[in-house]
Amino acid sequence: MAQTGPGSRQGRAKPRSSKGPTPKQAGSASTTSGRVTPKPSSRYTPPIPRTEKVSPKWVPILMFGLLILGMLTIVLNYLELLPGGADNWYLLAGLGLITGGFITSTRYR
16 A cells, blocks of 8 residues: 655655756856856846036036025025015925925936
């Protein structure tokens, strides 16, 4: 009678050896000269840029100008120094200017 329980050898996989592949199995190209050519990578490698991009001088000036003007608008609104008193539209305008400064900063190279 054949055993089918956990102690039986039926259906068991053979243990693998801890040794790596033989030299003939390791390379993908011919090994007649003793050298092994690696497989080409499927990973994208971007081309090397011929020139480095440089931003015009007005980009950082505009960036800092928008950030400072937005900050001043918000601070002056809280100090009630703007015409019309403390108004939420001044806060929105200040936040819009700061957002414009951040968007401009992403264009700086």
